[in-house]
Amino acid sequence: MNEQAYIESKPKFSVIWIVPIIAILITGWMLYQHQSNKGHVIFLKMENADGIIAGKTEVKVRSVQVGIVEALRLQIEQNAVIATIRINKHYDSLLTEDAKFWTVKPRVDETGISGLNTLLSGVYIELLPGESDRSASLFTMQDQPALISPDVDGVRYSLTAANAEVLDVGTGIFFRNYKIGQVESAKFNEKTLEMDYGIFINSPYDELISKNVIFWVNSGIEVDLSTEGIRVSTGSLSKLIKGGISVDYPPAAEADELARENTQYKLHKNFAVALERRFDLFDLYLIEFEQSIKGLRPGAPVEYRGMRIGTVEQVPAQLVRDGQPLYFQQDNTSIPVLIKVEYGRIYDVDEQAKQYWQGNIEKWIKNGLRASLKSGNLLTGAVYIELDFYSSAKPESIAKHSIYPILPSVPSGFTALSEQVMALLNKLNKLPLSDTIGEAKDTLTAYKQLGLETEKLIKELNNKKVSEKVDKNLTQLQGTLVQLTASLKQFEKTLATYQQGSGVMEQLTDTLSELESLSNTLKPVTKSLNEQPSMLIFDKNSGEDPIPRKGQ
Template sequence: MNDQTQESPPEDNHRARTARQAPVSPIWLVPIVALLIGAWLAYQHYASRGPLITLTTESADGIEAGKTLIKTRSVDIGSVEKLSLSEDLAQVIIQARMKPEAEPLLVDDTSFWVVRPRVGRDGISGLGTVLSGAYIQLEPGQSHEEARNFTISDQPPVAPPGAKGLHLNLITQAASSLSVGDPVTFQGLSVGRIEEADFDVTSREMHHRVFIRSPYDELVTTNTRFWTSTGIDLSLGSEGIQFQMASFETIINGGVTFGVPEGMPPGELASQNSTYELFGNSAEAQEGTFDLYLKYVLLFEDSVRGLSRGAPVEFRGIRIGTVESVPWEFNAPQPQGRDRLAIPVLIHLEPQRLDDSGNIDLAEWKKRFDGLFNAGLRASLKSGSLLTGALFVDVTFDEQRAGTYQAETFADESVFPTTSGGLAQIQGQVTALLDKLNHLEVEPILANLDRNLATSEEMLNQINQLTAELRDLLGDEDTRKLPATLNNTLVDLQATLKGISPQSNAYQELTTTLHEVRRLIRDLQPAARKISDDPRSLIFEGPKADDPMPRAPNQRRQP
C-alpha cells in the first residue's frame, strides 16, 4: 500500500509537465503597451514644458496662482504657478512657467510689470483688465545673457529696452515735485520722459534719470542747461513782472525743459549717461553759465529791504554781476574805522557777461576794478520796480569820491565801496509816513461815515416820497373841489341853525311836544307803581279796598 502511495499515476505526471510548459497569455500585452504610452506621454509633456522663472515683487495684488497669465504683445507666453513669501517676509516670490517659444525672450534686461487699471498722468489705462483680471506684461530685452530671476516693476517702463535715444542723469540740491513719467520738453515740444526719481540721503540731493528719444537727443549738448518747468512762471523782481506759459501738459503735470543759454555756443553732442545740474527755473539756468566770478562784499548803512538773492548788479544799465547773499556773515566784525553798523551783502562780479571770448583772467579783472575804485567807482541801492519794491545794486562813478578809496576786507573778502542812495532816504521817509497812516484808526471813522450816509440817504428817500404824495394829493381834482364843497356845507349848516331858533315855528312845536310828553309820563306813574307793587293786577282784578277811614288828629299811622 505504501508503494501505491509513493508512485504517481502516469496520467498525473503528464498533466503537470504540460502545465509548466504553457506559453504566456497575450492579454498581458495591453498593460505593457499602456505603460509604454504613458511613459512616452509623460516624457513628451516634460520635454515640451518651458523654463521656470522667478519673479520678485513688493505686492501680489491682483496676481493669482493658476490664473494670472504672462503676455507680450497680447500673446500668452506663460502663467503663474505658485506664490510665496520671501524669508524676511518683505517680498513676494512668484514661480511662473513659460512656454518653450518664450525662452529666447528671457534675457538679462527683460522687464516685467503688472497690467491693471491705472489712473495716471497719461490718462486711464488697463481698463481691459476690469473683466479679464490683471496680467503680467513682458517687454523683451536686448541682452544676450540668459536670466531666470526678474523683478516686477510698479510702473511700465518709460523707454523700452533698445529704444533709440539718450539717457541722462539730473542732480539738484532743491526738493523737486517731479515724478516718474513727467515730460521733458524743448521749446514746448515733448521729447522725453523722466524714468527714475530718487533722493540721496547721504548727499541730500535729488537724482532724476531721464530719457530723450531719438532724434531729439541731438538737441542735448555739453552746454545744455536743464531746469524745472511749472507750466506757468510768474515772477516779480527788480526787472518787473515776468510771465511765461508752457504747454498744457506741462501746466497739468510739470516737467523738465532744457536749452542752450543765450550767448553760449551749442557745444558738442552729449554722451550716454551724462550728468547735468537741474536748475529751479530758466533764470537760474541762465545764471549758472557764469561760473567765473569775483567775490566782493558791499557794506550798506541804508535799509536793504527789497534786495534779495539773485538781484542784478548793473553798471549804467548793463548787468555785470549778481547778488549772492543778503545778509552775508552778519556776525563778522566790522572793518576798523566804521562807527555805524553796516549790513554786509555778498555779490559776484561776472566778467563773462562782458567778455565772451572764453579767455577770462580773474586776477587781471580784479586789478582793473581796484583802479576803478580809486577813480570813484561806487555801488548803491536803487529801486528796480515801484510796483514790487525790489531793489538792485547800481554801480556808477562818484567824482566827489575819486582818490578817497581805502582797501578794506570783511570776513576775508574784499569790500566793494558803497555810497548812500538818495532814493533810499526818500523811500525811508515815505515808509515812515505810510506807517503813521497805517496806525490811524480809519476804520471806525469810515464806519460812522457809512452809517451817517445811509441815514441821510434814507431820510432823503422819505422826503422825496412825502413830496411825491403831497404833489399827487394837491393835483387831485377832488382836492381842488374841496373848498367849494366846504363852503356849501357851511351855508347849509347856517340855514339849519336858523331853522331851530327860539323864534321859529319848529322850535315852538318841539317845545309843545316836550310838555305833552312830560304830562303823559306823570299820568302813567301811578299805574306803573301799582304794577310794580302787584303785577297780577294787569290780569286779575285786585281786591276791593276798604273805604278810607279818616284819621284822628295827632294819630300816628300804624305800621
C-alpha cells in the same frame, strides 16, 4: 551504459522583457515630452498678490500669452509673495536677467489712463524682454510699467536736481515746446540729498543734446517778481496740467559737441536760474552800507550804469567775529552784503574779463567808483546795487575783511530824499498847529451861529401874513393892467373908423398919447414889483438888514 549529462546554458536575457522595456522607454519619452512642453519655471517676487490668481493669471508679451501663474507662496521672512510661473518653452529666450515684469491693471496717473481692458479680462503680468545674454530664474516685480521698450531707438542721460520740483516718471522733455523724450526713472539720493533722474531722448532728437545744453523745470506757468516788475509766462495746456522739463541751448549760443550717452546734467528750478548758473567764473566782494537794506534780496542784480555785471549772494553777509554776526557789533553800524562779480556778464570770454577787472579795480576805486542802493521797482519795493563813479567821493582803496575784498559805498539818492522828507515832517511837528486849529474852530462856531440867525430872519420875512398881502396887491395890479390893455385895443378900433385930420381924430390921438405915457410910467413900477414884491410894505431904500452879533 553510462550516459553523460549535457548541460545547456540558456541566454540570460529573455525575449519576454522586450515588451516592458519598450513600454518603459515610451513612458519615459512621453514624460520627457510632457515636461519639455510645459516650459521653463521661474519665480517672481512681489510685495503683494493683489489681483493675481494661481492657475488663471497669465503672463503676456505684447498681448500674446507666454506663460501662466501656477502657484503663490507667502514668504514671511522677506515680507513678500513668491509666484511660481511657467513660461512656454518657445519663449525661454525672453528670460534674460534684465527682463522686467509688472502688473497690468487699470491705472490713472500723470501719463494718462491705461489698463481699462483688464476690467473684463482680469489682471495679467506683462513681460518686457531685456538685452542681456545671460538667463535668470528669479525676478522682482516692478511697481510701475516700463515706459521705454528696448527696441525703441534713443539715448539715455541723467539729471540731478537739488532745489528743483520733484517730477514723476513719465514727465515729458521738451525742446522748444516739442516733446522729444521723457523721464524714465526718478530716485532720491540720500547721500547727496538730490533727486536723480534718468531720461530717455528719442532718436533722432538725441542729436540736439550737446554738451552745452541746459535743462530746467517748466511748470507751465512762471511768475517772476523782481526789480524789473512782474512777469508771467504760460506754456501749453498739457504743461499746465502735467508740467515738464525743457532743454535748449543758452541764448546766443550754438550747439556744441554732441553729448555721450549717460552724460550728467544739472536740472535747474527755472529758466532764469539755468541762465544764472552759466556764470561759474566769478569773484566775491563785500559791500558795507550805512543805511537800511530793506528790499534787497539774494539774486538781485549788481549793475554798472545799467549793465548787469553780477548778482547779490547774501543779504546780509554771514560774517562772524567773536562768535557774533558782524552787523550786530557795537562798534560797527554798517550792514555787510556779499555780491558776486560774474565775469561772463562783462564779456563773453570770461577769463579775459577777469584779467581786465582785477587789473583795473584798484584804479577805478581811487577815481571814485562806489556802490549804492537803487530802487528797482516802486510796486514791489525791490532794490538793486549800482556801481558808478562819483566825482565828490574821497579817494579810497580796496579793504579786506577775512577773505573778501570790500568795495566802498555811498548813500543812495532815495535814502537822502527820505532824510529830507523826515526833516520837513519834523519842522511841521514844531509848528503851533494846536493853537491855530483852536482859533479856526472858534471862527467856524461863530459863522455857524450867524447862519442860524440869518435863517431865522428869512423865515420871519417869509411868514404867511406878509406873503398873503403881497400876493393880493400883485393880483390887483395885474387886473388893472389887463383892463388898460383892453381899453387900448378898443381905442384902436375906434380910431380906425375915423378919417385922419378930423377933430375927433385929433382928440383921440391926444388921449392915446396920454394913455401911452401912463403905460410907460407904470412899466418901471411893474418891473420893480416883480423884482421886489415886499416894496409895497417896506421902503425900497431902507437900510441894510441888521447883522446879528455875539452878545446882542
